[in-house]
Amino acid sequence: MKEREIKEQLVEEIGVYFEKTLQLTPLAARLYGLLMLCPKSGHSFEEIVELSQSSKSSVSVNLNLLLNNGSIEYFTKPGERKRFFRLSKNYLKVSLEKYKNQLSEELKILQKVKDFNVQYNKEKHEKHKAFAKMYTEYLETHYQNLERTINKMNQIERKFI
Amino acid sequence: MKEREIKEQLVEEIGVYFEKTLQLTPLAARLYGLLMLCPKSGHSFEEIVELSQSSKSSVSVNLNLLLNNGSIEYFTKPGERKRFFRLSKNYLKVSLEKYKNQLSEELKILQKVKDFNVQYNKEKHEKHKAFAKMYTEYLETHYQNLERTINKMNQIERKFI
DNA sequence: TTTTTAGTTCGGTATTCACTGAACTAAGTA
């Protein structure tokens, strides 16, 4: 298989996956994939329109979406008027921060559920309680894992600047 | 606030959250929430129709959806023809298994991305590489955390039977 | 045997939403 074909297929695969996990529009997820596989020199707007085979307007909207959430960035080259796009240095941190916020939301909800059940449904299953405890422990461990990773990334960030 | 109001509000909150994280239809996510807050005696189909304020047909479809993915179960009471629904004992394991599958998919995709970039984009940023390594470590730790929790749940499962 | 109960299935509707083309803008070029 040629580079182009492999790339197209992989972009599609990445797209399907991140469309659901990062809750992006189909095109945004595919652009994200495209930039995961782009050379260091990035891709221009034009190129992205061509490679993604969608309209200028959609590409514009979806690139801005990714720019706004910090997943991608653009830069310019001396003498060229075009913008070149690439993943931002922190694009992985953006995902992690998102997961982290989700988790803390989930922990809050589960606490409310617990409080409600303690007050109004005193006779809940023991088994449920045991599982709920384990699940909460899992969430907390995951949360710590996320925090640790984000901190490490921040440290590296400072080192590289 | 009355129990009913608190419950309605919390069901809504749970619904919004699980609609996105478990990728359920709006109603399925709310039914899930309703059953998180139900008494040990469960809720009958009728009650669920009434509490959720939607049609019999939608409730039927969405309860079956949750039954099929293992999140909920039903039981009957002697002398009663109705089914009563509640969360299944393993409903939390269902979420964990789902996350686990997602993670292993993500790890596979990232490996493919890495292979692609090694082959075709040799000059990728050092910083990206450092971050990618950390992110992969995070995913692996998370995966282990999931596995550990699922195993614990299985052990408890066996103990309770 | 007829009626009621407890749900299921089906066809249609309404809404959401991503995507498009076309018109537009702002900045650089001739």
Added chain:
DNA sequence: TACTTAGTTCAGTGAATACCGAACTAAAAA
């Protein structure tokens, strides 16, 4: 000044899909 370039904005379209009511089914009750 007119023209091109690089994108943006907006109104409209098409597809997906969640939900509904109505007709239906299977089993129990009368």
